[in-house]
Amino acid sequence: MSASFLEEPLALLTRTPATLDSLLRGLPEVWTDATEGPNTWSPYTVVGHLIHAEKVDWMPRLQIILEHGPARAFDPFDREAQCRESAGKSLSNLLDEFTVRRNDNLARLRALDLQPAQLQLPGTHPGLGPVTVRQLLATWTAHDLGHLVQISRTMAKRYQQEVGPWAQYLSVMN
Amino acid sequence: MSASFLEEPLALLTRTPATLDSLLRGLPEVWTDATEGPNTWSPYTVVGHLIHAEKVDWMPRLQIILEHGPARAFDPFDREAQCRESAGKSLSNLLDEFTVRRNDNLARLRALDLQPAQLQLPGTHPGLGPVTVRQLLATWTAHDLGHLVQISRTMAKRYQQEVGPWAQYLSVMN
Numbered sequence: 001m002s003a004s005f006l007e008e009p010l011a012l013l014t015r016t017p018a019t020l021d022s023l024l025r026g027l028p029e030v031w032t033d034a035t036e037g038p039n040t041w042s043p044y045t046v047v048g049h050l051i052h053a054e055k056v057d058w059m060p061r062l063q064i065i066l067e068h069g070p071a072r073a074f075d076p077f078d079r080e081a082q083c084r085e086s087a088g089k090s091l092s093n094l095l096d097e098f099t100v101r102r103n104d105n106l107a108r109l110r111a112l113d114l115q116p117a118q119l120q121l122p123g124t125h126p127g128l129g130p131v132t133v134r135q136l137l138a139t140w141t142a143h144d145l146g147h148l149v150q151i152s153r154t155m156a157k158r159y160q161q162e163v164g165p166w167a168q169y170l171s172v173m174n
Numbered sequence: 175m176s177a178s179f180l181e182e183p184l185a186l187l188t189r190t191p192a193t194l195d196s197l198l199r200g201l202p203e204v205w206t207d208a209t210e211g212p213n214t215w216s217p218y219t220v221v222g223h224l225i226h227a228e229k230v231d232w233m234p235r236l237q238i239i240l241e242h243g244p245a246r247a248f249d250p251f252d253r254e255a256q257c258r259e260s261a262g263k264s265l266s267n268l269l270d271e272f273t274v275r276r277n278d279n280l281a282r283l284r285a286l287d288l289q290p291a292q293l294q295l296p297g298t299h300p301g302l303g304p305v306t307v308r309q310l311l312a313t314w315t316a317h318d319l320g321h322l323v324q325i326s327r328t329m330a331k332r333y334q335q336e337v338g339p340w341a342q343y344l345s346v347m348n
Contacts, residue, residue, distance in 0.1 A: 011202050012329070018196035023322075028185050128339040138336035139344070145330035146346035148197075149323050155186070156319035162312035165302040170313070172320035 005134065006114060009141040013106055016144045017099035020047060023151070025095055032091050034158045043151045047094045048082030050147060054101035056081075058140045059108055065123035065133055066112075073124040179308065180288060183315040187280060190318045191273035194221060197325070199269055206265050208332045217325045221268045222256030224321060228275035230255075232314045233282060239297035239307055240286075247298040 024032055024043055032043045041049070061074045086094060119134040156172045167173045198206055198217055206217045215223070235248045260268060293308040330346045341347045 008202060008204060011200075012205065015197055015201065019193055022192035022196045023189055026185075027189065028182060030182060031186065125339065128342070131338055131340065135336065135338035135340060138333045138338075139340040142330045142333045142337050142340075142344055142346065145326045146344050148326040149330065149346050152319045152322040152326065156316045156323065159312045159316045162309065163316050164305055164309035164312075165299065166305065166309060166313040166316075168302070170316055170320050172316065172323050 005119065006137070009137045010106065010109070012141050012144060013102070016050075016148075017095070017102050019148065020050075020098065020151075021095050025092060031155050031158070034154055036154050036157055040154070041150065043154060044086070044091050044094070045082060046147050046151055047091065047098055048086035048089075049079070050144070051094060051098050051101060052078070052081040052085060053143065054098065054105055058136065059105045061123065061136060062109070062112075062133060065121050065136070066118070070122045070124045070130065073126045076126050179293065180311070183311045184280065184283070186315050186318060187276070190224075190322075191269070191276050193322065194224075194272065194325075195269050199266060205329050205332070208328055210328050210331055214328070215324065217328060218260070218265050218268070219256060220321050220325055221265065221272055222260035222263075223253070224318070225268060225272050225275060226252070226255045226259060227317065228272065228279055232310065233279045235297065235310055236283070236286075236307060239295050239310070240292070244296045244298045244304065247300045250300050 024047070035042045035045075056075065057077055064072055064074055089097075114133065119132065119137075121133045123131050123133070123136070125131045153172055156170070160167060160173050163170060163173070198221070209216045209219075230249065231251050238246055238248055263271075288307065293306065293311070295307045297305050297307070297310070299305045327346055330344070334341060334347050337344060337347070
């Protein structure tokens with residue numbers, strides 16, 4: 001049961017780079033730089049955030065659990081790191097980097113060959129307290145999907161006025 | 175201004191088939207058949223709905239405006255048609271069909287070579303009243319993005335329990 005659980009997150013995590021690539025690469029900047037207002041993220045910002053999470057969040061946190069268990073809390077995650085790290089990079093650069101880092105992380109995850117019992121191993125989140133390997137992998141997956149929601153919603157809302165009376169049929173506008 | 179407007183919807187509408195393909199093709203059915211509860215749509219259902227809209231909504235409505243103006247209201251859209259039309263088809267079949275129909279419709283749209291003045295032409299929506307060509311094209315685009323939001327959100331919510339305490343950091347779960 002738990003062994004096959006691992007295939008579920010993997011199936012989605014594997015697809016995210018190509019999904020973002022198909023949606024965003026070469027798209028005009030009016031779309032990829034759109035936001036939902038002040039202090040909200042554009043698709044460009046989100047891709048930078050996903051890269052940062054590949055670098056410091058998911059696999060490093062899994063390694064902390066496997067090596068230290070709950071004794072060592074994860075390092076806190078910097079939600080604004082992409083503002084520095086994406087500087088000067090095109091969206092194409094970022095999509096390339098995300099693809100490489102994601103593929104590398106999934107290769108390392110597969111190489112760990114996690115067994116069902118390991119999915120239950122406990123770790124310590126600095127803000128949330130006790131979590132498990134299984135919850136970490138599920139969160140990695142849901143985090144991808146949540147940001148795909150955000151990217152799609154942000155771009156849809158650019159057309160809040162453009163759609164005219166149709167706005168009342170489009171729940172994404174509300 | 176309006177002429178370049180047309181490039182915006184086209185850029186997105188062109189990318190939707192590959193985006194859905196990258197995200198959904200070959201994904202385990204636990205993901206693609208997931209719903210948000212009774213009477214809500216799975217990713218599989220949504221792809222069938224998008225196909226139906228390619229057949230009877232966007233380009234047929236544009237043709238009605240170009241040929242009849244506001245005098246003839248659009249035919250009402252059947253939101254449940256995909257329940258019949260998708261019957262017996264695999265998700266791969268549906269993704270193939272959506273790609274063919276979308277590409278065909280966009281080729282026809284490009285061939286119309288709509289001029290700025292034509293974007294302002296009025297039509298009559300059976301429920302919403304007066305609309306324009308420009309609003310129709312914007313709605314086609316936002317409709318794609320809205321359903322990409324729906325697909326991603328529906329799959330994310332499968333992990334509402336699996337993510338454990340992380341749920342409070344994931345706004346998509348709420």
